[in-house]
Amino acid sequence: MSISVKNLSKHYDKQKAVDAISFEAKPGRILGFLGPNGAGKSTTMRMLTGYLEPTSGSAEISNHNLLTQAIEAKKNVGYLPENTPLYTDMYVKEFLNFVGQTYELKNLANRVDEVIKQVGLGPEQHKKIGMLSKGYRQRVGLAQAIIHNPEVLILDEPTSGLDPNQLVDIRALIKELGKNKTVVISTHIMQEVEAICDDIIIINKGKIVANDTLDGIKKANNQESLEDIFRKLTA
């Protein structure tokens, strides 16, 4: 199993931001992680990438425990945070080289060229990150997330704020990456879920209220629209 989460919780004082959730995710599938604002999506994603320590419970990435085998676990996960904090003063290639060095990658120059091609950054690769449009910045964010070829990709609202053209391109890219990785993507756009996700988890107030395939959740709810199902489960 690429991701295995058991009774994972994060409490901020008395608030249970994430409340004993358990789930698994498999390779070659894209898991949509849905929930209203403040449901606990980003908090869960931060715990899955080792950025945030859980209050209790455990999470494994590629069979490595994130607490006790943190280095191995982190090698197997790539992360695109919600508001991608990129180094705007760095050039695209400079930044990707910098990230690659932190993973001590071999043949780094080749790998940087490879990911630039893979995410469609070719025409913009000689620019400073600060000069790029939001869509191209997201491509840099995706490039840094996949540079070490991780088995698991965690993408926190990767298409928010993109124009319709970039949106379609980035979705296609995520779909392509999902063919041989385990991708977890959070989004508020139900159309996006329909377009790219195989499986769905809906989280509400820190608890999982649905965990099914896209087809399964629709069948279980008399083929209602995903918007209606979402509202019913999270109202």
Ligand SMILES: Nc1ncnc2c1ncn2[C@@H]1O[C@H](COP(=O)(O)OP(=O)(O)OP(=O)(O)O)[C@@H](O)[C@H]1O
């Ligand atoms: N550092 C923190 N300190 C205190 N409370 C926090 C902290 N980070 C998150 N929270 C709270 O935990 C809850 C879950 O937040 P989280 O950011 O995980 O939600 P989310 O589902 O990602 O929301 P959104 O869709 O708005 O991004 C929220 O009530 C939030 O206010």
